[in-house]
Amino acid sequence: MTSTTTSLAETGTAGHLPLVLAEQVTKSFGNHQVLSGIDFSVEAGEVACIIGPSGSGKSTFLRCLNALEKPNGGRIRIDGEDVGFNYRKGKFHEWNSAEYAKFRLNVGMVFQRFNLFANMTALENVACGPARVKGEPKKLALARAEELLERVGLAGHGHKYPMKLSGGQQQRVAIARSLAMDPQVMLFDEPTSALDPELVDEVLEVMKSLAVGGMTMVLVTHEIGFAREVADSLAFIDGGVVVEKGNPRELIANPQHERTQQFLSKVL
Ligand SMILES: Nc1ncnc2c1ncn2[C@@H]1O[C@H](COP(=O)(O)OP(=O)(O)OP(=O)(O)O)[C@@H](O)[C@H]1O
Numbered sequence: 001m002t003s004t005t006t007s008l009a010e011t012g013t014a015g016h017l018p019l020v021l022a023e024q025v026t027k028s029f030g031n032h033q034v035l036s037g038i039d040f041s042v043e044a045g046e047v048a049c050i051i052g053p054s055g056s057g058k059s060t061f062l063r064c065l066n067a068l069e070k071p072n073g074g075r076i077r078i079d080g081e082d083v084g085f086n087y088r089k090g091k092f093h094e095w096n097s098a099e100y101a102k103f104r105l106n107v108g109m110v111f112q113r114f115n116l117f118a119n120m121t122a123l124e125n126v127a128c129g130p131a132r133v134k135g136e137p138k139k140l141a142l143a144r145a146e147e148l149l150e151r152v153g154l155a156g157h158g159h160k161y162p163m164k165l166s167g168g169q170q171q172r173v174a175i176a177r178s179l180a181m182d183p184q185v186m187l188f189d190e191p192t193s194a195l196d197p198e199l200v201d202e203v204l205e206v207m208k209s210l211a212v213g214g215m216t217m218v219l220v221t222h223e224i225g226f227a228r229e230v231a232d233s234l235a236f237i238d239g240g241v242v243v244e245k246g247n248p249r250e251l252i253a254n255p256q257h258e259r260t261q262q263f264l265s266k267v268l
Pocket residue numbers: 029034052053054055056057058059060061
């Protein structure tokens with residue numbers, strides 16, 4: 001991002017900004033350019049789905065949104081805040097590790113592999129963030145975790161360790177764990193791809209209920225049906241750029257770009 005520091009300072013933050021705003025984001029790993037100038041935005045309360053071929057940069061972009069990867073150029077703002085930078089005394093300063101940690105509490109992320117703590121029960125997995133990271137009293141964090149497990153359809157399962165839960169149940173615990181931090185936006189990276197087909201719907205149903213409840217969500221997915229039914233916008237990423245973005249139903253029914261048409265013809 002260093003190369004863009006001057007232009008960042010000049011751009012300013014006046015006017016309405018979407019909750020999530022990415023402008024011309026680039027990212028390389030060595031000589032391999034993975035993101036070549038991504039423009040992307042999501043309004044508060046909206047669900048944005050991202051589709052695209054394997055290796056097109058979808059996960060890398062999501063990781064940039066959550067500051068798990070550092071872009072080489074461009075600008076990402078969440079709720080008007082520059083991800084990775086503070087603007088002080090007329091200059092951009094890179095975040096320190098405490099600022100990165102604080103930011104991630106505000107942006108939930110659910111991964112393909114559920115990443116639960118194997119030595120904690122479902123309840124402890126959900127309660128540990130508020131109790132250990134936010135310093136919430138343990139009793140309160142556990143009571144809230146009970147409520148969240150109920151919300152994802154897992155009432156009565158709180159005492160179980162992850163290995164005693166199905167993949168779909170584990171992913172729902174992971175969603176509850178993310179919700180426990182009261183995130184402003186939730187990012188999902190192919191949350192159903194590691195599940196047996198018969199377990200996919202139970203996770204999609206939970207995500208649908210979050211969407212109906214007004215949660216702002218960015219979702220990398222192969223679930224075109226979910227995108228069509230639930231999402232407010234759909235972006236097709238290929239070769240590290242957003243090739244096409246629009247209303248999901250329109251984009252799926254009538255893709256404008258040849259690359260989008262080719263991709264959809266393979267997955268529909
Ligand atoms: N940490 C890394 N180091 C080196 N290369 C990486 C790293 N992370 C991702 N890549 C490369 O970046 C490219 C894009 O990967 P990414 O995971 O973002 O794609 P994707 O669109 O999410 O693919 P998929 O749908 O298969 O998950 C790939 O070629 C991948 O090998």
